[in-house]
Amino acid sequence: MKGKFITFEGGDGAGKSLQMKKFAEYLEAKGIEVVLTREPGGTEVGKEIRRLLVEGDKDKFDEITEILLFYADRRIHLEKLIKPALEEGKYVLSDRFNDSTIAYQFYGSNKFSDTKIMDMLYQIVAGDFKPDMTVLLDVDVKIGLERSFKKSQEMVNKELRFECVDVSFHERLRKGYLDMAKKDEERFVVVDASKSIDEVFNELIEKTKERI
Numbered sequence: 001m002k003g004k005f006i007t008f009e010g011g012d013g014a015g016k017s018l019q020m021k022k023f024a025e026y027l028e029a030k031g032i033e034v035v036l037t038r039e040p041g042g043t044e045v046g047k048e049i050r051r052l053l054v055e056g057d058k059d060k061f062d063e064i065t066e067i068l069l070f071y072a073d074r075r076i077h078l079e080k081l082i083k084p085a086l087e088e089g090k091y092v093l094s095d096r097f098n099d100s101t102i103a104y105q106f107y108g109s110n111k112f113s114d115t116k117i118m119d120m121l122y123q124i125v126a127g128d129f130k131p132d133m134t135v136l137l138d139v140d141v142k143i144g145l146e147r148s149f150k151k152s153q154e155m156v157n158k159e160l161r162f163e164c165v166d167v168s169f170h171e172r173l174r175k176g177y178l179d180m181a182k183k184d185e186e187r188f189v190v191v192d193a194s195k196s197i198d199e200v201f202n203e204l205i206e207k208t209k210e211r212i
């Protein structure tokens, strides 16, 4: 494929969406055509799946149903949006992708003893396809939760199913992301997201400019 697929990952309050937008502007200034998207909910059908996933009662699904919905969203996202844009030579930047499922549903939630089901479903929906680069915005859990608490006070948030989980969940999530990054240093770029917006962005550019 002619384009590049770049995913942004991290826990609550890491500043993914803001850094992703700034990164998109930086690429556009270089004359690159960029598509910004996210999971869950990158397509029209995906938005419906997202609503099912992020709204309502915490216990409304068991963990298998939930995971199937994430992969249904990922399949349609890949087929309808990501792959066609890459074929056209665009850079696709996605706020979350498969690493989120491993981080949240495996490392964070503790409901699975291994990643077998995720790996199998990934193979079915994506085959050998994977991101060209994954930016992990790594933030100290306390700082991240303070930021996202502030943000949630400023807006009316219906998307609460995945919010308010305990601090140990976020500690496991952070460790999980760092483990994944260590195992695949070729794909991951880890950026210290505890600093100011501009400092984080400068580190992001410094660490990625060779690759793009």
Ligand code: TYD
Pocket: 011, 012, 013, 039, 040, 054, 070, 095, 096, 097, 098, 100, 101, 102, 104, 105, 162, 163
């Ligand atoms: P997102 O909109 O990125 O929320 P946030 O702004 O809080 O980062 O994602 C919504 C929630 O979905 C988020 O809490 C993470 C969760 N999620 C999973 O648990 N598994 C997944 O595979 C994905 C893509 C998201």
